[in-house]
Amino acid sequence: MTSFGRQFGLNAATYDNVRPGYPDELFDMLADILPTGATVLEIGAGTGIATRELLCRGLRVLAVEPDDEMARQLSRQTVGDLEVVITDFESYRGARRSFDAVVSAQAWHWFAGAYALRSVKRLLRHDGIFAAWWNIGTVTDDRLGRELAAVFQETSHRLPVLFRRPDLNETIDELARLLHGDLGFSRVEPLRYLSSVQYEPWKFVALMSTMSEVLALESDDRERVLGRLSDRLGDQVLEVEYMTLGHLAFRC
Numbered sequence: 001m002t003s004f005g006r007q008f009g010l011n012a013a014t015y016d017n018v019r020p021g022y023p024d025e026l027f028d029m030l031a032d033i034l035p036t037g038a039t040v041l042e043i044g045a046g047t048g049i050a051t052r053e054l055l056c057r058g059l060r061v062l063a064v065e066p067d068d069e070m071a072r073q074l075s076r077q078t079v080g081d082l083e084v085v086i087t088d089f090e091s092y093r094g095a096r097r098s099f100d101a102v103v104s105a106q107a108w109h110w111f112a113g114a115y116a117l118r119s120v121k122r123l124l125r126h127d128g129i130f131a132a133w134w135n136i137g138t139v140t141d142d143r144l145g146r147e148l149a150a151v152f153q154e155t156s157h158r159l160p161v162l163f164r165r166p167d168l169n170e171t172i173d174e175l176a177r178l179l180h181g182d183l184g185f186s187r188v189e190p191l192r193y194l195s196s197v198q199y200e201p202w203k204f205v206a207l208m209s210t211m212s213e214v215l216a217l218e219s220d221d222r223e224r225v226l227g228r229l230s231d232r233l234g235d236q237v238l239e240v241e242y243m244t245l246g247h248l249a250f251r252c
Contacts, residue, residue: 012073015210016047018203020135022105022244023193024053030101031057033129038100041123043089044107048074054103055080062099064092089116094123101129108132108246109161109171113178121184124251132175133191133246137162140196140239147232152213155225160211168245176247185249193244201233204240 027050034040038059045051045063047070054061060081065071066088075084085092089111102120104111120130139145145163152159161167179188199207205226208214214222 011210011215012047012067012069014206015070016049016073016077018207019047019049019106019210020137020195020197020240020242021049022053022133022135023195026133026191026193026244027053027057030054030103030129030131031059034059034100040101040103041094041099043092043102043104044110045074045084046070046105046107048078050103050105051082052078052080055082059101062097064089089119092119097123098125099123099128100125101131103130104132106134108175109134109168113174114183117178117183117185121251126251128251129248130179130185130251131191131246131248133244134168134172135162135242135244136165136168137240137242138165139163140241144236144238148229151225151228151232155221155228158213160208160213162211172245172247179247179249184252186252187250189248191244191246191248194241195244196239196241198237198239200237201230201235204233204238205230 036058040054040059040061042051042054042061042063045061045065048063051061051063051074055078062083062085063071063074064085064087065074066086068086071084071086075082102124108116117130124130139148149159149163176188176190179185208229209222209226214225217225
């Protein structure tokens with residue numbers, strides 16, 4: 001995982017409170033495929049937004065998270081058959097353990113694709129599953145969306161990845177290409193779910209404060225971006241439509 005992927009702990013509690021979750025149908029599908037009490041390795045688990053959904057469906061989870069503060073938030077906020085390991089996925093060796101599933105929610109883009117998939121295969125049992133997915137957001141008011149994007153372009157020059165559909169689509173397509181290759185996976189299936197969230201202005205600004213592109217800014221620049229977003233929104237409630245996209249595959 002790159003150093004940028006380890007900045008989220010600067011704002012771990014806010015991250016946990018404002019980041020969007022994922023559709024129930026996704027977790028129900030995983031639980032239906034997996035055996036009762038299956039063991040799941042979650043990589044880049046963050047504060048446990050996906051972890052909690054896995055646990056409440058009776059799955060056992062080992063969560064790998066490199067950021068100390070994110071991992072602490074995960075441990076504080078999560079109840080169930082959970083083990084948390086504070087390390088990056090590239091360094092995790094698994095102590096000869098194997099898993100029924102390896103999953104990654106909103107994190108796979110931080111890893112080196114082919115190398116990471118070889119590690120996933122090593123950790124999976126035969127016929128185990130790998131699933132990676134992302135939320136991609138679109139402000140439903142097109143004009144407002146363009147104006148908010150302009151704030152970033154004027155200040156940080158980089159729209160958060162959550163709203164950069166072309167960039168994430170490229171990452172998702174590359175994952176599919178690798179899974180269809182010779183890395184030891186089969187039955188590759190696309191994941192696609194639609195949901196929406198309404199945000200009060202303060203909550204949307206808080207959401208933006210958890211984005212890596214914002215966290216990477218110097219503090220003055222970060223406050224300037226968030227201040228301009230707040231000024232533009234005023235008291236306007238906005239809706240974000242999320243497309244949850246990714247891929248599921250089975251280990252050969």
